[in-house]
Amino acid sequence: MALWYDEVYNGSLRFGAKTIRTLFVGESPYQKVSVFETEALGKALMIDDLWMCAEGDEKTYHEMIAHTAMTTAKKSERVLIIGGGDGGTAREVLSYAHVKHVDMVEIDGMVVEACQKYLPEIGTAWDDPRLNVVIGDGIAWVNRQDLDPYDVILVDGSDPVGPAVGLFNLDFYKACNDRLSADGILVTQAESPRLFQDVHVALIKTLEEVFPVVSPYYQTIMIYAGGLWAWVYATKGTKHTEINDALMTFAEQRTEHYNRDIHLGAFATPNYIKRLLKA
Ligand code: SPD
Numbered sequence: 001m002a003l004w005y006d007e008v009y010n011g012s013l014r015f016g017a018k019t020i021r022t023l024f025v026g027e028s029p030y031q032k033v034s035v036f037e038t039e040a041l042g043k044a045l046m047i048d049d050l051w052m053c054a055e056g057d058e059k060t061y062h063e064m065i066a067h068t069a070m071t072t073a074k075k076s077e078r079v080l081i082i083g084g085g086d087g088g089t090a091r092e093v094l095s096y097a098h099v100k101h102v103d104m105v106e107i108d109g110m111v112v113e114a115c116q117k118y119l120p121e122i123g124t125a126w127d128d129p130r131l132n133v134v135i136g137d138g139i140a141w142v143n144r145q146d147l148d149p150y151d152v153i154l155v156d157g158s159d160p161v162g163p164a165v166g167l168f169n170l171d172f173y174k175a176c177n178d179r180l181s182a183d184g185i186l187v188t189q190a191e192s193p194r195l196f197q198d199v200h201v202a203l204i205k206t207l208e209e210v211f212p213v214v215s216p217y218y219q220t221i222m223i224y225a226g227g228l229w230a231w232v233y234a235t236k237g238t239k240h241t242e243i244n245d246a247l248m249t250f251a252e253q254r255t256e257h258y259n260r261d262i263h264l265g266a267f268a269t270p271n272y273i274k275r276l277l278k279a
Helices: 058-070 088-093 109-118 138-142 162-168 170-179 197-208 245-254 260-266 271-278
Strands: 003-009 013-027 032-038 042-047 050-054 078-083 101-106 131-135 150-156 180-189 213-220 228-235
Touching: 003 032, 013 109, 032 109, 042 109, 050 058, 058 088, 058 150, 058 180, 058 213, 058 228, 058 245, 058 260, 078 088, 078 138, 078 162, 088 101, 088 150, 101 109, 101 138, 109 131, 138 162, 138 170, 150 170, 162 170, 162 197, 170 180, 170 197, 180 197, 197 213, 197 228, 197 271, 213 260, 245 260
Parallel strands: 078 101, 078 150, 101 131, 150 180
Antiparallel strands: 003 013, 013 032, 032 042, 042 050, 180 228, 213 228
């Protein structure tokens, strides 16, 4: 009999996949970690029964979180990834030869171990010598005063339950701002603009208290609740339209989903969000 696994929204909507087999289920000190092989989308990761990524559409998610910053940053030699335990975001960042160092700070070692073992097709850069994987608290990391500045910070956390709650608050983003270089860019995943509208709008408004340029952007991720997903691009001045042509050309040669038109179009904000942002 087929086993379906669902992310259940508010007891009233289900976002599910039919699975062929269960590859891993574990309880870490932080959360439940599960890896399944699904019939339609290949292998997939759930944390606390919420979908994190699936082979069938992870490239869209990871390309969208990484390349909007990487193609517009004046400099992107030092990159910090908070979360990102499946390795997909690090893979995209490290595709650029000019990147010198990436710190990836993931709170849950079980996520990294399970993904290295069962989802090696997603995290293809684990052995890159430029990647420093730290199993630790990203909030504590950005509050360190002894770090060289980062040119790009990517917050690839999970949904705001459990250990990821602190990745949605003002103090965290103030600390990120302090860790960024003068032209630094921060991108964070920003939930569903429909189903987690309060969280999404509150996150934008929180970032507006810290950064002069704050621009939400959107793209469809099949496995995520509501389909349409959001990220926020926040900078000390750089605008998302300031695309470096050489970097975009480089990115477009290897990306599956992301390109210049998608980059520019993704920043169109739905009216229902525009109205809430003005309120
Ligand atoms: N429910 C989806 C939340 C997405 C957060 N990040 C996913 C991790 C993929 N690297």
